[in-house]
Structure formats: structure tokens, C-alpha cells
Amino acid sequence: xTLTRNxxxxxxxxxxxxxxxxxxxxxxxxxxxxxxSLGVLPRATAERVxxxxxxxWGTDLIRSWxxxxxxxxxxxxxxxxxxxxxxxxxSLVVADSTSINLFKVLAAAVRMQAQDKPGRRxxxxxxxxxxTDLYMAQGLADLLxxxxxxxxxxxxxxxxxxxESVAVVMATQVNYRSGFMxxxxxxxxxxxxxxxxxxWDLAHSAGAVPVNLDAACADFAVGCGYKYLNGGxxxxxxxxVAPRHQERFWQPLAGWMxxxxxxxxxxxxxxAPGIGRYLCGTPPVLSMAALECGVDTLLAAEPLGGMAAIRxxxxxxxxxxxxxxxxxxxxxxxxxxxxxxxxxxxxxASFAHEHGWPIMQALIxxxxxxxxxxxxDGAPGLLRFGFTPLxxxxxxxxxxxxxLRDVLASGVWREAxxxxxxxxx
Ligand SMILES: *Cc1c(COP(=O)(O)O)cnc(C)c1O
Numbered sequence: 470x471t472l473t474r475n476x477x478x479x480x481x482x483x484x485x486x487x488x489x490x491x492x493x494x495x496x497x498x499x500x501x502x503x504x505x506s507l508g509v510l511p512r513a514t515a516e517r518v519x520x521x522x523x524x525x526w527g528t529d530l531i532r533s534w535x536x537x538x539x540x541x542x543x544x545x546x547x548x549x550x551x552x553x554x555x556x557x558x559x560s561l562v563v564a565d566s567t568s569i570n571l572f573k574v575l576a577a578a579v580r581m582q583a584q585d586k587p588g589r590r591x592x593x594x595x596x597x598x599x600x601t602d603l604y605m606a607q608g609l610a611d612l613l614x615x616x617x618x619x620x621x622x623x624x625x626x627x628x629x630x631x632x633e634s635v636a637v638v639m640a641t642q643v644n645y646r647s648g649f650m651x652x653x654x655x656x657x658x659x660x661x662x663x664x665x666x667x668x669w670d671l672a673h674s675a676g677a678v679p680v681n682l683d684a685a686c687a688d689f690a691v692g693c694g695y696k697y698l699n700g701g702x703x704x705x706x707x708x709x710v711a712p713r714h715q716e717r718f719w720q721p722l723a724g725w726m727x728x729x730x731x732x733x734x735x736x737x738x739x740x741a742p743g744i745g746r747y748l749c750g751t752p753p754v755l756s757m758a759a760l761e762c763g764v765d766t767l768l769a770a771e772p773l774g775g776m777a778a779i780r781x782x783x784x785x786x787x788x789x790x791x792x793x794x795x796x797x798x799x800x801x802x803x804x805x806x807x808x809x810x811x812x813x814x815x816x817x818a819s820f821a822h823e824h825g826w827p828i829m830q831a832l833i834x835x836x837x838x839x840x841x842x843x844x845x846d847g848a849p850g851l852l853r854f855g856f857t858p859l860x861x862x863x864x865x866x867x868x869x870x871x872x873l874r875d876v877l878a879s880g881v882w883r884e885a886x887x888x889x890x891x892x893x894x
Contacts, residue, residue, distance in 0.1 A: 477867050478864050484782065484863070486778055489770060489860070492513070492766045493510065495509060495860060499837070501857075502855055502869060504856075504859075505853070506840055508697060510701070511699055518755055521755060525754075539752070543563045543564055543748055543752050543757070546761045547562040547563045551709075553767055554671060555679075556682045560683070561690075561707055562745065562748060563706070564705060565708075565749060566706050567691050567693050567706040568602075570747070571601070571602055572609060574690075574708060574720070575606060575609055575668060577710070579617065579637060586664055589664075591620050592620065592635075592636060593621075593637070593638050594619060595624040596623055597623060597647070598639075602670055624644050628659060631659050631660050633664060635663060637668060638660045639667075639668045640670065641669075641670040641672065642670065642673070643678065645673055646819060647808070648817040650678065650808075650814050657686055667688045667689065669682070669687055670692065671691065672692055672693040673696065673816075675693070675696075677815050677816040677857075678780055678815055679776040683711075689708075689710055691709070694707065698760065698767065700760035700763040701756065701763065704756055708747050715742075715743050715746070719738070719740045723740070726749060727749060728740070770859070779858045780816075783816040783858045787814070788811065790870065791807070791809065794873065798873055798877055801877040802823060803820040805818070806819040806851055807819050816857070817855045818854050818856070821850070822849060826841050826850060826887075826890070827887035828873075828877065830882070830886075830887040831876045831881050832852075832872060843894070854869070
């Protein structure tokens with residue numbers, strides 16, 4: 470049966486998650502398919518941040534660290550994110566950026582393995598991993614000067630490449646370009662069988678797909694606040710450490726907020742018990758207030774089936790998008806770069822095209838906002854479309870594909886204004 474717009478409108482009318490869209494301030498006339506890069510603004514955020522600024526900061530001033538609970542924000546919001554990624558309270562904390570958190574947990578994992586598996590020097594990761602992950606590992610290895618080797622294989626080969634030379638597996642669960650998704654439980658189990666520890670980057674998983682860190686026996690994880698968690702531009706990130714590892718070592722960014730008694734102002738560092746030692750400096754209160762509003766938009770789905778319901782809708786949206794692009798935009802040179810099998814992908818669909826950049830600029834001008842990612846090693850760039858079931862409707866998929874078809878069929882993307890490069894893609 471061929472899909473029609475009416476059939477998709479019908480799906481929207483029976484969608485049990487449809488009301489969640491009302492939580493957002495979506496500008497009129499756009500279809501937003503970039504929630505994997507910057508989530509949209511929740512309605513609650515402006516008012517909440519305003520209250521933190523005018524009341525908690527403006528009026529209550531320094532007292533708010535205690536009276537408004539600012540000091541507890543990292544753990545409190547961390548526990549909320551924990552509900553979305555299967556982490557028990559006290560095992561996840563909000564702090565810093567994903568890059569910095571990765572440094573902390575990689576340093577901890579390497580240090581643990583130096584004791585448990587002396588002689589192992591391999592950090593195994595993906596050649597197509599998000600660059601910051603690789604850069605942070607390179608930076609740490611250079612700092613340590615202990616001969617660590619960053620061994621890189623394509624994401625699809627990572628699982629099989631885990632052997633007994635590997636100290637730490639550092640993987641991004643959902644690949645930012647292709648959307649390829651690892652089986653976290655299976656790969657963690659293999660790593661453990663080989664004596665390796667795992668670090669999972671959940672930048673494109675948290676709030677996008679069901680994640681169960683505790684059940685998967687994951688060791689460490691990090692993730693982003695500004696993507697599917699809707700925390701706003703530059704929102705703080707999070708870090709998870711399995712309780713069994715939390716107190717084995719300090720992480721090296723031993724700032725005062727990770728101290729057992731920051732306000733004792735002692736000369737010597739004494740790490741806080743539990744996950745608190747993964748904090749470094751003073752939390753960015755305004756950004757954390759905004760992040761909490763974003764996380765709440767996902768927790769609002771809990772009575773409606775939670776991440777499982779979000780995932781079911783996400784799969785339907787992406788399946789429909791792929792089917793419509795392939796049927797209605799055939800012969801325009803688009804090649805699917807995302808696994809067709811839903812279990813092997815996150816909440817996005819990417820298509821390679823030789824002229825991906827100007828095509829995406831033309832789409833954006835027409836109100837369909839996705840983004841462009843340069844291809845790996847000279848491969849064609851990707852048109853990347855993220856699907857956020859909280860606010861993307863089934864008819865949006867239809868309408869976006871119609872615009873894409875029009876942009877491709879008309880050749881409008883060849884116009885000069887779409888060729889201009891920008892700093893951020
Ligand atoms: C987006 C993303 C990051 C971003 O890290 P920042 O420190 O927030 O800039 C890191 N890792 C992956 C896999 C990402 O997709």
C-alpha cells in the first residue's frame with residue numbers, strides 16, 4: 470500500500486504522544502529535523518530562567534545556593550537524566566561539557582586498568598567517532614606519556630575488534646553521521662569477557678533511544694544536554710559512573726566541587742564519596758535551570774509509555790522518511806547512509822549526496838531544517854535529518870519530503886546563495 474498524506478494525518482490523530490508537542494515553542498512555518506544537534510526551546514524554559522535570574526539571583530542573591538538548592542542542581546538534574554538512561558539515583562551527575570567529562574572517565578578507566586590489567590595500553594575506538602572523543606583521548610595519552618595506543622576501527626567493526634589487548638573501549642552508541650547504533654549490552658559484555666572497560670558516549674542516544682546503563686553493566690558514560698535533552702545551546706553535559714567504580718580513583722580534574730567538603734577549604738584534596746567526585750568547578754546555574762526544563766519535556770512522556778513509546782514513534786517516523794525519500798526522490802542521487810534495520814540505528818536518517826551542502830541550505834530556506842555533515846575522508850557529505858518524536862508529527866515527514874523533492878527537481882539548490890559556506894554546518 471502506498472503511503473498518503475492522509476494516512477499520516479490519521480497516524481497523528483491517534484498518536485498517544487501528540488500532546489507532548491504543546492510543551493514547545495515552535496516557530497510557525499518550519500519543520501525542525503535538527504533536534505539531534507540543538508533541541509527546540511521548551512515553553513517552560515524562558516519563564517524558569519527568568520525566575521532564576523530575577524528572583525533567585527536578583528533578589529535572594531548568594532542565599533540561593535542553599536535556599537533555592539543551586540548547590541544540589543548537578544545531582545538532582547543528574548538523577549532525572551538517570552531515569553532516561555537507566556541509571557540508578559546517585560550514579561549520574563551534570564557537569565561541564567561532554568568533551569571534558571570524557572577526559573575524566575577515560576582517565577579513571579585507564580588508571581583502573583593500569584592496576585587491574587597492567588601492560589594493556591590500547592584504547593579502542595571508532596575511526597568515524599565524533600572527533601572530540603578522539604581528540605580528548607589523544608590529549609590524555611599525550612599527557613600520560615605511558616605509551617597508550619588509540620586503535621581505531623570503523624564503528625561496524627568495533628564489537629569484533631575487542632580482544633585481550635584492549636584496556637578501554639570508548640564508543641559512541643549512535644554514530645553522529647550515519648546513525649549506526651551499537652548494541653550496548655552485547656558490546657559491553659564482550660568487552661568485559663575480554664577484560665576491558667567500556668565508556669559509552671550517549672550524545673545521540675540520551676532522550677532518543679531507550680538506554681539502560683545499569684542493566685547493560687556499563688562502566689562509564691557521558692552525554693550531551695543540548696541535543697535530544699533540549700537543554701539549550703551549550704547546555705551542560707552529564708557523566709555516569711557505575712557505583713562499583715565510583716570510589717576507586719579520583720578523576721584528575723579534581724576541582725573543589727568534587728571535594729568531600731568544599732566549604733572546609735582544606736589544603737589537600739579529598740574526593741567526595743560517590744558520583745560527586747566527578748564534579749569539578751562551580752555549576753552554571755542558569756544553564757542547569759534551562760537543562761532541567763528540557764529534561765522535564767522527556768520525563769513528561771513517562772505516563773505515556775516513556776522512552777519505549779518515544780522509540781516506537783521514532784522508528785515509525787524514520788521508516789516513513791526513508792520510504793518516502795526513496796520512492797518520491799528517486800533518481801536525484803541520494804544514497805541512504807543509515808542502517809535500514811531499526812535496531813541498528815538511532816533516531817536519524819542521513820543521505821549522502823555530492824551536493825549535500827547547497828541542497829541542505831535550500832531546504833533550510835524553505836523551512837525544512839536539518840543539517841549537513843562533511844563526509845569521512847573525501848566521501849560525499851551527508852544531509853542529516855534528526856527525528857524528535859516529542860514534537861515531530863507524521864505529516865511533517867510527508868511535508869519535508871515534498872519540499873526535498875521540489876528542491877531537487879527544480880534544481881534551485883544550484884543558485885549562488887546556497888553555495889556559500891558557513892562556520893557552523
Ligand atoms: C555532539 C557530540 C559531542 C559534543 O561534545 P561537546 O563537548 O559538548 O562539544 C561529543 N561527542 C559526540 C559523540 C557528539 O555527538
